[in-house]
Amino acid sequence: MRHFAAIVIALLAVSWVLSLPSPAATAAADIVSAPTGVTIPKGYRNWQVVAPSQRDDTDEIRVILGNNIAMKAFRANTLPFPDGTILAKLAWKRVASAEFPKTFVPGVAPRIEFMVKDAKKYASTGGWGFGRFVEGKPVDEKVHASCFPCHQANVKDHDFVFTRYAP
Numbered sequence: 796m797r798h799f800a801a802i803v804i805a806l807l808a809v810s811w812v813l814s815l816p817s818p819a820a821t822a823a824a825d826i827v828s829a830p831t832g833v834t835i836p837k838g839y840r841n842w843q844v845v846a847p848s849q850r851d852d853t854d855e856i857r858v859i860l861g862n863n864i865a866m867k868a869f870r871a872n873t874l875p876f877p878d879g880t881i882l883a884k885l886a887w888k889r890v891a892s893a894e895f896p897k898t899f900v901p902g903v904a905p906r907i908e909f910m911v912k913d914a915k916k917y918a919s920t921g922g923w924g925f926g927r928f929v930e931g932k933p934v935d936e937k938v939h940a941s942c943f944p945c946h947q948a949n950v951k952d953h954d955f956v957f958t959r960y961a962p
Contacts, residue, residue, distance in 0.1 A: 829933040833911050833926025836862070839883045845869055846961035849889070856889045856901055859958045869960035875922065876954050880912035905929065910956070921947065921955040 828834050842860040849856055860883040861869060868876045886908070887901035906929045914922040925942035927934045946955040953959075 827928070827931065827933055829924075829926035829928070830936040830939050831920075831924045831926060832916070833909050833924045835907070835926070835928060835931070836881055836883070836909065839881075839909075842866075842883060844961075845882065846958050848958070853886075854889050855886045855905075856899065857884055857886045859884050870962075874954050875914075876912050876956065878912050878914055878922075880910075882910045882956065882958065884908040884910075906934075921951075923955055 826834050839860060839862075842862050843866050845859040845861045845865065847856070847858050862879075862881040864877055865880040865882055867873075868880060884907065886904065886906055888903045888905060889899040890902035892898040892900045906927055908928070909926040911917070911924040911926070912922055913924060917924040920943040923943070923946070925939055927938060927942070933939075943955070946957070950957050
């Protein structure tokens with residue numbers, strides 16, 4: 796009887812272990828994708844700064860980050876940007892500093908945005924895939940559809956990228 800109980804317990808334990816999601820499946824489940832297929836790249840917060848910017852119409856402070864491919868292209872003035880280039884735009888509402896008059900500091904972060912260069916995959920949008928995320932979740936397809944027309948109308952001659960490198 797003891798032997799039978801040990802076998803049952805062992806089988807239950809094995810079936811429980813096998814029912815757990817694999818690390819790869821768990822990681823895949825954590826990846827959220829914009830309607831364009833763009834995802835939030837791991838480690839993007841460790842990328843280098845391309846340039847800061849400010850938009851008065853939205854009261855935002857922004858920092859554009861670039862992966863290694865992007866930074867190499869910016870430094871060499873390479874246009875068009877090579878496939879594999881990824882740019883991240885971090886935006887914060889600007890708020891007055893409590894410590895220093897006439898100074899603004901980052902407040903609430905309304906969203907993060909990414910541009911991913913893949914000339915074949917995103918041929919219809921100038922070779923760029925766009926991803927906008929609010930609280931880690933992608934916004935809807937209508938919002939994503941508004942990205943490329945703005946870039947096309949304003950910065951077609953700079954490979955659809957607004958940001959200029961600030962060394």
